[in-house]
Amino acid sequence: MVELKNVDVHYVDGAKGGVDALNDVNIRINDGEFVFIVGDSGAGKSTLLKLLTREIQPTGGRVFVNGYNLKKLRNRKLPYFRRSLGMIFQDFRLIPTLTVYENVAFVLRVIDKSKKYIRQRVPYVLDLVRLNDKAKAYPGQLSGGEQQRVAIARAFACDPKIIIADEPTGNIDPKLSYDIVELLQDINDCGTTVIMVTHNHDLVKFYGGRVINLKEGSIAFDGTIEGAIEGE
Amino acid sequence: MRMSNFGYLVRRGVGSVFRNAMMSVASFCVLLVSLLLIGLSVLIAMDINIIMSNIEEKNEISVYVRGDLSTEELNHISDVISSNPNTMTGGVVYYSKDQAWEDEKEKLSEYAELFDYLEENPMPDTFRVTVSDVSRISDTAAEFKSIEGVERVDAPYDFARAMVNIRATLSVIALGLLAVMIVTSVIIVYNAIRSSVFARAKEINIMKVVGATNSFVKIPFFIEGMFIGIAAGAAAWGLTKVIYEVIVQLFEEDITIWRIFGLVNIVQFDDVTWYLLAADCVLGALLGAIGTIISTGKYVKV
Numbered sequence: 215m216v217e218l219k220n221v222d223v224h225y226v227d228g229a230k231g232g233v234d235a236l237n238d239v240n241i242r243i244n245d246g247e248f249v250f251i252v253g254d255s256g257a258g259k260s261t262l263l264k265l266l267t268r269e270i271q272p273t274g275g276r277v278f279v280n281g282y283n284l285k286k287l288r289n290r291k292l293p294y295f296r297r298s299l300g301m302i303f304q305d306f307r308l309i310p311t312l313t314v315y316e317n318v319a320f321v322l323r324v325i326d327k328s329k330k331y332i333r334q335r336v337p338y339v340l341d342l343v344r345l346n347d348k349a350k351a352y353p354g355q356l357s358g359g360e361q362q363r364v365a366i367a368r369a370f371a372c373d374p375k376i377i378i379a380d381e382p383t384g385n386i387d388p389k390l391s392y393d394i395v396e397l398l399q400d401i402n403d404c405g406t407t408v409i410m411v412t413h414n415h416d417l418v419k420f421y422g423g424r425v426i427n428l429k430e431g432s433i434a435f436d437g438t439i440e441g442a443i444e445g446e
Numbered sequence: 447m448r449m450s451n452f453g454y455l456v457r458r459g460v461g462s463v464f465r466n467a468m469m470s471v472a473s474f475c476v477l478l479v480s481l482l483l484i485g486l487s488v489l490i491a492m493d494i495n496i497i498m499s500n501i502e503e504k505n506e507i508s509v510y511v512r513g514d515l516s517t518e519e520l521n522h523i524s525d526v527i528s529s530n531p532n533t534m535t536g537g538v539v540y541y542s543k544d545q546a547w548e549d550e551k552e553k554l555s556e557y558a559e560l561f562d563y564l565e566e567n568p569m570p571d572t573f574r575v576t577v578s579d580v581s582r583i584s585d586t587a588a589e590f591k592s593i594e595g596v597e598r599v600d601a602p603y604d605f606a607r608a609m610v611n612i613r614a615t616l617s618v619i620a621l622g623l624l625a626v627m628i629v630t631s632v633i634i635v636y637n638a639i640r641s642s643v644f645a646r647a648k649e650i651n652i653m654k655v656v657g658a659t660n661s662f663v664k665i666p667f668f669i670e671g672m673f674i675g676i677a678a679g680a681a682a683w684g685l686t687k688v689i690y691e692v693i694v695q696l697f698e699e700d701i702t703i704w705r706i707f708g709l710v711n712i713v714q715f716d717d718v719t720w721y722l723l724a725a726d727c728v729l730g731a732l733l734g735a736i737g738t739i740i741s742t743g744k745y746v747k748v
C-alpha cells in the first residue's frame with residue numbers, strides 16, 4: 215500500500231532559487247490497484263516516484279510504502295525496503311555485458327536467492343514475458359520492446375508487492391506499447407500493485423482505470439475513467 | 447550471504463581484474479615494485495643490523511684503575527662495572543698490569559734493552575668492558591669514571607657516534623622509501639578501482655534499485671583490489687628471492703674482506719622464505735583493500 219500525506223518536495227536549485235516540484239499531494243493506492251500517473255513534462259511525476267523508492271525525502275508531509283514509514287527508514291534497512299518494489303525505467307537499464315538470462319538472475323543473486331530458486335524463477339518469468347527463446351541473447355541484440363520485456367521480467371522476478379514503471383513505453387514503438395501495458399496488467403492480475411507513469415494519452419484512454427493527473431506539482435485529477443476496451 | 451552468491455561475487459571481482467587489464471597491470475606493477483623494495487629493504491636492514499652489532503661488539507670501554515688498590519678494592523670495582531645496566535653480561539675482562547707489561551714487551555721485543563732501564567711496571571690495571579648499547583657509551587663511561595679508584599676511562603666516542611648516525615640515517619631513508627611506496631601503491635589501486643566502479647556504474651545503479659546491501663555492492667571491488675595485491679605480493683616474493691640471492695652471492699665471493707670484521711652470518715633467504723611470502727601477500731592484500739576502501743567509499747554511494 216502507498217500513502218502520501220500532505221507531501222511537498224522543494225528542490226534547492228542554485229540557479230532559479232529552488233523549484234517546488236510537489237505541493238501538498240495526498241494519494242492513497244491500495245494493494246492490487248493499477249494506476250496510471252499522467253501529466254506534462256516537469257509536472258512532478260518522476261519526483262513522485264522517487265519519493266516512493268526513497269531516492270529522495272519529502273521536504274514536508276509523510277510517505278508510507280508497504281508498511282514502511284519512509285521518513286524514519288534507516289539507511290541500513292533501505293535495501294530490504296527496496297526489495298518490496300520492482301522498478302521499470304524508460305531506458306530499460308539492462309546490463310549490456312550480461313545475457314537476458316543473466317540479467318534476470320543477477321537481481322536474484324543481489325537479493326541473495328538460492329541457486330535452485332534462481333534456476334526455477336528465471337525461466338518462469340522469461341516465459342511470462344515470452345522471451346524464453348532469447349534467454350542467451352545480449353540486450354544489444356534485442357528490439358526496444360523486447361528489452362523492456364526483459365526489464366519487466368527482471369522487476370517481477372524479485373516478487374515485489376509494487377511495480378513502479380517510469381514511462382516504460384517512452385522509448386519503444388507505439389504499436390508495441392500495448393504489449394507492455396498488457397504484460398503489466400498480467401502481473402497486476404497476479405495481485406501485484408502497478409504504478410505506471412506515462413505521457414501516452416492514447417494508452418490511458420484505451421485501457422482506462424484509475425488515473426492520477428499531475429499539474430505543476432499538484433493533483434489535478436484522481437479518479438477512474440472508462441476505457442475504450444470492454445470487459446475490465 | 448549464501449556461498450553460491452558469494453562465489454558469484456568473487457568470480458565477478460576476479461573477472462574485473464582481466465576486464466580492466468590496463469589498470470590492473472599498472473596497479474600490479476606498482477605494487478610489485480613497492481613490495482619488492484619493501485622486502486629487500488627489510489632483508490638488508492636485518493643484515494645491516496647483524497653487521498652493526500658485530501662491529502659494535504668489538505667496541506670496548508677501557509677502565510684504568512690506580513696502581514695502589516687491594517684485591518678487595520679491585521673486586522669491588524669489577525662488581526660495580528658488571529652491575530651497570532649497559533654492561534653486557536660477561537662483558538667485563540680484567541687485564542692485569544703484569545699481563546699488560548708482558549704483552550707490551552713482546553710487541554716491542556726489538557727494543558728489549560729499553561725495558562731494562564725501567565725499574566717498575568708503568569702499565570695500569572685495566573678492565574675492558576663491552577657495552578650493549580653503543581649510543582649510551584658516553585654516559586656509561588662517565589659512570590665508570592666516577593667509581594672510587596678509577597683513574598681514567600677510554601671509550602671510542604667518535605666511533606659510537608658514527609655508528610648511531612649510520613643507523614639513524616639508514617632508518618630514515620628506509621622509512622621514507624617505505625612511506626612513499628605505500629602511498630603510491632594505495633593511490634594506484636584507488637585509481638584502478640575507481641575506473642572499475644565507473645565501468646560498472648550501470649550495474650551498481652541496478653543493484654541499488656533492487657535492494658543490494660552495501661557489502662554486496664562492494665565485495666567484488668574488494669576481491670578485485672585484493673586479488674591484484676596478492677598476485678603482486680607473490681610475484682614480489684619471487685623477485686625478492688632472485689635479487690637477494692644475487693646480493694648474497696656477491697657478498698660471499700668477497701667473504702675474506704667481511705671476515706676481517708667477523709661478518710659472515712648474514713640472513714639467508716631460505717630461513718625467512720615463508721615469512722616473507724606470507725608478509726608480501728598480506729601486505730599486498732592490505733594495500734589493495736585500503737585502495738578499494740577509499741575508492742568505494744568515495745564513489746559507491748549506497
Ligand SMILES: Nc1ncnc2c1ncn2[C@@H]1O[C@H](COP(=O)(O)OP(=O)(O)O)[C@@H](O)[C@H]1O
Binds near residue numbers: 226253256
Ligand atoms: N534533482 C533536481 N534538482 C532540481 N530540480 C529538479 C530536480 N529534479 C526535478 N527537478 C524539477 O522539478 C520539477 C519536476 O520534475 P520531474 O518530477 O522530473 O517532472 P516529470 O517527471 O513530471 O517530467 C521540474 O521543474 C524539474 O525541473
Ligand SMILES: [Mg+2]
Binds near residue numbers: 259260261
Ligand atoms: Mg520524468
